[in-house]
Amino acid sequence: MRILSKKETNYIDEQIPLRTGLPLALVMENVGRGIAEEIINSINSTNNKSASHVVFICGTGNNGADGLVAARQLLEYKIPSYVFIHGDILKGTDLFRTQYTACQSLDIKFVNSMKDIPWHSVGIVLEGLIGTGLTSDLRDPTQQLLEELHHWLTEYNIENLWAIDIPAGVQTNSGQVSKGTLTYTKTITFGASKLGMHLYPGTSYCGEISIKPLGVPWESINMGPHVHTLDKDLVCKLSPIRPSNAHKGVNGHAHIIGGSKSMIGAPIMAAEACVYTGAGKTTLHVPTDCILPVQCKIMPETMVQSFETNADLLLSLTDCTAMAIGPGLGRSKEAESLLTSLVSSFEGPLVIDADGLYALHELRATKQYFIDRNRSVIMTPHIGEFAHLTGQSIPYIQSHYVDMAREFSMAYNVTLVLKGIPSIIALPSGNIYINTLGNSGMGTGGMGDTLTGIIVSLLAQGMNEDTAAILGVYLHSASADFLHHTKPIGYTPSDVGKGIGYILKQLQV
Ligand SMILES: NC(=O)C1=CN([C@@H]2O[C@H](COP(=O)(O)OP(=O)(O)OC[C@H]3O[C@@H](n4cnc5c(N)ncnc54)[C@H](O)[C@@H]3O)[C@@H](O)[C@H]2O)[C@H](O)CC1
Ligand SMILES: [K+]
Secondary structure, three states: EEEEEEHHHHHHHHHHHHHOOOHHHHHHHHHHHHHHHHHHHHHHHHOOOOOOEEEEEEEEOOOHHHHHHHHHHHHOOOOOEEEOOOOHHHHHOOOOOHHHHHHHOOOOEEEOOOHHHHHHHHHEEEEEOOOOOOOOOOOOHHHHHHHHHHHHHOOOOOEEEEEEEEOOOOOOOOOOOOOOOOOOOOEEEEOOOOOHOOOHHHHHOEEEEEEEEOOOOOOOOEEEEEEEEOOHHHHHHOOOOOOOOOOOOOOOOEEEEEOOOOHHHHHHHHHHHHHOOOOEEEEEEEHHHHHHHHHHHHOOOEEEEEEHHHHHHHOOOOOOEEEEEOHHHHHHOHHHHHHHHHHHHHHOOEOOOOHHHOOOOOOOOOHHHHHHHOOOOOEEEEEHHHHHHHHHOOOHHHOOOOOHHHHHHHOOEEEEEEEEEOOEEEEEOOOOOEEEOHHHHHOOOOOOHHHHHHHHHHHOOOOOHHHHHHHHHHHHHHHHHHHHOOOOOOHHHHHHHHHHHHHHHHHOO
């Protein structure tokens, strides 16, 4: 499903009249009908007919105008509304003033104070104060107004607070939330949901998301790369179909490099997940001083080799269809020189994770290799690792999550899996995929190692970097969600790896 940024919604608003000759007022009429229908459905499905009044709290922008259109349309269904306007009507947008004037001759009750609303008979409150037009943190008078609204909702126990398009105070692009923002039970949005509704903390303020049509096809109005949610329909199309005569010689040989004396679990989890995801062969390379414990622990389906020096290792990487480096590698000068040698000499599919990313040091020595490569490298940082790679602070990354991921991916020719809540995949083309699956049980050491194993396995089996990253993130979270269903916490990254085949089966429709 497409998700829109602020720039895209503005562009669509601008282009619809230019391309179709239809006025934006017509689009507003459609979205207003969408809001009205949602209200009518809710009133019809509730037993409490005494709570049938609807309240609109509107600003003087187009978000408020959407509310006025809905209030007008509700009159045809004999549903009365109270409207409170915040701001100077004379300074409102043209569309707002048009709708305001139209409403004056109708049976809509405009109140000057929220005290004048008969709250005891109110069933639904809609907020149309600010939509995608939010410019900065909420200004003081708006914060106070929202505080007052919260007071009335609490006093009269009114549960249904619905946002028009996006809650006032949630930033459309980043999901950052201003002080004073209220928590909603529903957000009725138009055309497509907005980025900030899928990013924390914004996502937890929106409640249920209902998408209403604009009434004009808009998907062909493009202004550059897109953002999508990672949906089952999409990944079904990416799922591998293996010929019935396939054997281990054609199902890929994944090599995983990792491990250090104090960290043997990480490479083991990555290697085992790689096996469970179907690679024909999996070889794990670990330093000589940890090969024995690794051999004692690891599943017999993997091959384990040791290396004393980086030169030994590079020589032993024969018959390699994809490689992953990093899990448990440790932070050392040797790791840094290994990464430099590897990225400059290995041309095949490559995943860099964990300590492998740390060894790149803001890509100082290696960035040109990534840019010049024929194929992108997959990097799978969590936010802390991404901060190290980019030299930016974690709060800065959180408030520029999608933009930073996109810029990094495009600048360095990297297929980026930025692991966070939610994880996003940024492709060198500029397109972004937002993961909507996953659960709190995944917050445990080793989940990232398992993801690396899944992705390198898909690469080894012949998938390209973008597809392996998208499908890998989906399989990982879908497997974890399946486990979470019966065991909310305490399932392990290894359990997630073991479930991959079952999720692949579900994708074969
Ligand atoms: N294609 C679509 O999706 C359509 C969307 N529509 C609706 O239009 C709004 C966007 O309208 P716009 O006039 O650009 O801005 P808003 O009404 O969202 O906001 C302007 C309003 O808010 C005040 N304001 C801005 N920042 C702050 C702040 N930091 N603190 C306090 N107040 C602030 C500003 O002063 C104005 O009064 C979109 O969300 C949809 O609801 C159209 O219907 C067409 C189709
Ligand atoms: K709003």
